[in-house]
Amino acid sequence: MSSFPSGSLDVLQQVFGYDSFRGDQQDIIEHVHQGGDALVLMPTGGGKSLCYQIPALMRGGVGVVISPLIALMQNQVDALLELGVKAAFLNSTQDWREARDVEQAFMAGDLDLLYVAPERLLTDRCLELLSRGRVGLFAIDEAHCVSQWGHDFRPEYLQLSILAERWPDVPRIALTATATTETRREIAQRLRLTDARHFVSSFDRPNIRYRIVEKNEVRRQLLAFIQAEHMGDCGIVYGLSRARVEETAEFLCKNGIEALPYHAGLSAAVRAQNQSRFLREEGLVMVATIAFGMGIDKPDVRFVAHIDLPKSVEGYYQETGRAGRDGQPATAWLAYGLQDVVQQRRMIDESPGEDAFRRRLSAQLDAMLGLCETVSCRRQRLLAYFDQSIQPCGNCDTCLEPPEAWDGTVAAQKILSAVYRLWRERGQRFGAGHLIDILRGKQTDRVQQYDHQSLSVFGVGADLSEQAWRGVLRQLLAQSLLAVDHEGYGTLALTDGSRAVLKGEATLMFRREPEKKSRSSRSGSK
Ligand code: ADP
Ligand code: ZN
Numbered sequence: 001m002s003s004f005p006s007g008s009l010d011v012l013q014q015v016f017g018y019d020s021f022r023g024d025q026q027d028i029i030e031h032v033h034q035g036g037d038a039l040v041l042m043p044t045g046g047g048k049s050l051c052y053q054i055p056a057l058m059r060g061g062v063g064v065v066i067s068p069l070i071a072l073m074q075n076q077v078d079a080l081l082e083l084g085v086k087a088a089f090l091n092s093t094q095d096w097r098e099a100r101d102v103e104q105a106f107m108a109g110d111l112d113l114l115y116v117a118p119e120r121l122l123t124d125r126c127l128e129l130l131s132r133g134r135v136g137l138f139a140i141d142e143a144h145c146v147s148q149w150g151h152d153f154r155p156e157y158l159q160l161s162i163l164a165e166r167w168p169d170v171p172r173i174a175l176t177a178t179a180t181t182e183t184r185r186e187i188a189q190r191l192r193l194t195d196a197r198h199f200v201s202s203f204d205r206p207n208i209r210y211r212i213v214e215k216n217e218v219r220r221q222l223l224a225f226i227q228a229e230h231m232g233d234c235g236i237v238y239g240l241s242r243a244r245v246e247e248t249a250e251f252l253c254k255n256g257i258e259a260l261p262y263h264a265g266l267s268a269a270v271r272a273q274n275q276s277r278f279l280r281e282e283g284l285v286m287v288a289t290i291a292f293g294m295g296i297d298k299p300d301v302r303f304v305a306h307i308d309l310p311k312s313v314e315g316y317y318q319e320t321g322r323a324g325r326d327g328q329p330a331t332a333w334l335a336y337g338l339q340d341v342v343q344q345r346r347m348i349d350e351s352p353g354e355d356a357f358r359r360r361l362s363a364q365l366d367a368m369l370g371l372c373e374t375v376s377c378r379r380q381r382l383l384a385y386f387d388q389s390i391q392p393c394g395n396c397d398t399c400l401e402p403p404e405a406w407d408g409t410v411a412a413q414k415i416l417s418a419v420y421r422l423w424r425e426r427g428q429r430f431g432a433g434h435l436i437d438i439l440r441g442k443q444t445d446r447v448q449q450y451d452h453q454s455l456s457v458f459g460v461g462a463d464l465s466e467q468a469w470r471g472v473l474r475q476l477l478a479q480s481l482l483a484v485d486h487e488g489y490g491t492l493a494l495t496d497g498s499r500a501v502l503k504g505e506a507t508l509m510f511r512r513e514p515e516k517k518s519r520s521s522r523s524g525s526k
Contacts, residue, residue, distance in 0.1 A: 004057040008033065011054050015083055022047045024199045028173070029054045032137060037196035038173040039143070039188055043203045044318060045297075045325030048175045049076075052139035055173075056113055057085065061136030062106060065115045068142055068154050069295040071272065073115045080113060089115035090126065106133050118145075118156040127166070135170050138163050142294065143174035146190045147183050149360055151290060151315055157190070164192040172196070177321060178314050179203055179386045203317070203386050207324045208332050210378040210396040212371070214471065215337030218307045219251045225305065225333055226257055226285070233302035234278075237287040238319055240308040248307060249287040262288035293319060299326035305333040309340035312364035313371055313385045336372050338432055338474040345477065345484040369478035374398065375405050375511050408510035409501070411464060411472045412481065414439055416498050418457040419482070426450075429491035436461075436469045475510050 008029045032055040042048050056063025073089040080087035088102040105111050146157035239245045242263040252259035260274040278286045304323040310316040324330025348361045374381050378396035422428045437444050441459025476482040485491040500506045
């Protein structure tokens with residue numbers, strides 16, 4: 001074991017070479033140093049690592065760090081070794097000889113920090129090893145992986161309560177950048193951190209400019225966004241499927257932007273290679289599914305773009321938090337449209353499992369949609385989701401270019417009655433495109449085939465552009481005033497909420513995107 005200065009500030013300065021602590025770091029370090037358990041919620045880039053690294057050095061013994069991010073352990077360990085901290089890891093990428101060397105170093109008291117993957121830690125061999133040496137603290141990184149509802153759920157995390165049983169006297173510190181009150185409660189309960197002190201940092205990342213645009217041709221929009229604001233910058237683009245990631249990366253490359261794909265369908269070698277290029281080189285754009293990014297510490301990511309609607313505000317905030325970790329201006333850009341709502345509502349309906357699970361997914365989606373459709377400050381809305389309140393930020397699209405709200409009640413009634421009539425009079429259900437054609441009085445083949453020109457609603461919506469109608473439909477879906485049919489292929493059906501609108505008992509204010517106003521296709525949409 002190495003010997004380190006005894007004060008936390010001395011360790012920070014002499015070992016890590018930083019001048020001063022950030023935010024709650026010092027309080028957390030002192031608390032854990034004195035043997036207390038802690039639950040640390042800090043945004044990505046907030047500086048969580050030092051919160052366990054420093055008390056581990058101060059307490060002596062070995063600080064055992066449990067992390068699911070095997071791919072990053074080597075980097076973390078190398079960085080620590082360079083600072084003169086004796087660090088090592090145990091995970092499935094090692095051969096038995098390497099693992100044996102680490103075990104021996106541990107037994108000899110020759111380690112300060114040991115990184116372990118959770119599945120490795122839970123093996124009898126590893127638990128046995130740990131009980132024969134001296135553990136100074138346990139750090140449980142990415143602690144939200146214990147939440148069964150989140151997209152990062154790792155079943156092994158549920159078993160980590162074993163640490164509390166076997167090592168009741170060793171302090172434990174759990175850390176995460178995911179911060180709803182609910183997730184926090186879940187972590188505390190599942191990891192048996194009932195007496196832990198909670199340290200909740202401000203989640204505000206004022207240097208990130210939030211912008212959500214209406215999706216029409218998303219790849220072109222993405223390209224225009226990058227060209228206008230981030231040419232030559234390093235960025236991450238998130239899409240929901242492998243195919244989407246592949247085609248988008250290709251599209252960007254063809255248009256002069258160096259982009260790499262990253263998703264679970266690529267071989268481990270290709271993924272590792274793309275990741276390390278992204279970390280090492282400048283100005284690369286990584287186009288990825290959510291499989292990419294957890295634990296990535298690249299300070300100069302200048303933008304994070306979402307070309308598909310994320311499934312939850314939590315996930316979205318975590319992903320966008322990867323931009324601008326150096327504190328310099330960065331952009332979070334999201335394109336979102338009618339099809340996203342249709343698709344995600346359908347995916348939830350079709351997802352297996354209990355109703356409670358689907359309800360939870362649905363509530364998460366609703367919160368995300370609320371953020372997209374809000375006419376007030378995005379950041380205020382985001383932080384409210386984490387129970388934190390701020391003034392309007394002045395650095396998001398709605399603050400910078402306040403959107404108009406317009407009374408869409410009549411438009412909504414037209415759509416809903418079209419859906420109603422088609423179903424009641426003809427027993428038919430259709431998707432968004434055809435409904436809009438009916439409302440706008442378009443003579444398509446389909447309209448003729450079904451004789452829809454004879455419907456009383458045919459052509460009653462000619463005053464609004466197709467795009468405006470898509471906006472109305474999207475917002476009705478977002479507010480569950482219209483539903484995606486269970487059996488159908490994205491066909492639309494009324495909901496309980498539709499009735500009040502049809503009866504004229506509700507007034508609907510819709511968001512009008514600032515961008516849309518400049519489009520020539522609009523004709524007085526009041
Ligand atoms: P997190 O795990 O919370 O996402 P990290 O622990 O990786 O964040 O820290 C993010 C970056 O900030 C790292 O590059 C780290 O070295 C740096 N950092 C952390 N604390 C401080 C500090 N007190 N002073 C200066 N830099 C810091
Ligand atoms: Zn704002």
